[in-house]
Amino acid sequence: MELSTSYLGLRLRNPLVASAGPLSQTVDGVRSLAGAGVGAVVMYSLFEEQVRRQRVLDAELEERYEESSPEALSYFPTPDSTPEPGVADRYVTLVERAASAVDVPVIASINGSSLGGWVTIARQLADAGAAAIELNIYFVPGDLSITGAEVEQRHLDIVGAVRAAVPLPIAVKLSPYFSSPGNMALRLIEAGADGLVLFNRFLQPEVDIETLTVKPSVALSTRFEGRLPRTWIAALARHTRASLAATSGVEEAADVIRYLLAGADVVMTTSALVRHGAEYAGTLLDGLQEWMRRRGYSSVDDFRGLLAVPADAAGASSYLRAGYVAALENARRIYGSLRY
CATH class of the missing domain: 1.20.5 (Single alpha-helices involved in coiled-coils or other helix-helix interfaces)
Structure with missing residues (x-):
């Protein structure tokens, strides 16, 4: 039975991909996911805010000593001391080690909302051995004067800048909350995206009525959340040759199958693997194969997109x-x- 699939120009052994999350924060975690059978691993995200904070600290350190006398050598670290690596350096090193440790593609993930220093980081990740880069663009405009066109252009600018900087395949993880998600998806592909990950989840805070505070919270996805990305994957599948990755709402093998029937090239999951452990990937793949046997399909390509929109x-x-x-x-x- 043939489970292999193509994603971002990469040949994967199967369409199940471990998406960015807590299980991909260490080399051992990546090994456990690969050992459980996933076709690829998306590393946890490097956040724009982390990089920006590191830059501020570096700038403060530089300013602290820039007016010092050249003779005051005691102000500076001794020659045998090793500077602490920054957050971006640690992330790049982790990607490099993870890519060397497993035999499946390791995809780096960058989470941000502005151009920032992504071009430089993207180049470093390419050199580190990342098979592809996932741009997780998370932008909620707090300034209500920002127009929809400006929000869209920001996404296009980020993709264009990274595309011009690196030869690696680029996937864009985007939100469903555009006035025309389908058109925006196609424009991102025109700007240089090799694939789309549908969709990013906007984290919605809880209100504590006793302490009168807003509490940020993160909840694992539920099966019901798969309906929205599945709808847009089905709508896009026959309108582009770019890769389409599904994410959110995967709990059972049936959810993986539904996404593939809609036209997804790969199906990503984090919540199910967090709930049940990395080894649950094997359960999902076993369920997929059992369904294929019952239906008489010999490969994933036999039924992919069967229920896509005309x-x-x-x-x-x-x-x-x-x-x-x-x-x-x-x-x-x-x-x-x-x-x-």
Whole structure:
């Protein structure tokens, strides 16, 4: 049975990919994921804020001594002391070690919302042996005067700058909250993205009514959250040759299969692996193969995109509209007779 697939021009042994998360923060963690059978590993994200903070500290150190007398050598570290590596240096080193430790592609992840120093870091990651770079663009404009066009342009500028800097394949992990997600997806591909990861999850804080505070929180995804990315993957699958990666809402093998039927090239998961352990990847893959045997499929390509939206624009609009109407009619039949 053939499970291999292509993602970002990389040939993977299967379509299950461990997405950025706590399990990919160490070399041992990456080894455990690869050993469990995943087709590729996305490293945990290097955050723009971490890099910026390191730069501030470096600048403060430099300013502290720039007015000192050249003769005052005691101000400076002794020659045998080794400077502490910055956060970006540590991340690059981790990627290098992880890439050398496993036989599956290791994809570096950069999380940011501005151009920042991503070009320099992207070059370092390419030299470190990363197979590809995932740009996790997380931008929530607090300034309400920023227009949708400006938000979109920021995404395009980041992709264009990194594309011009490195030869590695680039995937963009983006939000679904654009006025036209499908059009934005195609524009990102035109700007240089080799693939898209659908979708980034906006973390929504909780309100504590006793302490009157807002508490940032992170929750693992649920199966229901897979419906939104699956809808847009199905809509895009027949309109681009770029890679499409699904993320969020994977709990069982059935969820992996649903994404592949919609047209995903790979299916990423973190929540299921955090809940059940890295070895759960084997359970998901076993379930995929068992379903393929029952249905008579010999390869993933035999059924990938089987339920994707039609390619022509008129047909796609009618298809999606018909699904919406059918869903409401079904809801009316189920819930319309309820009395309160």
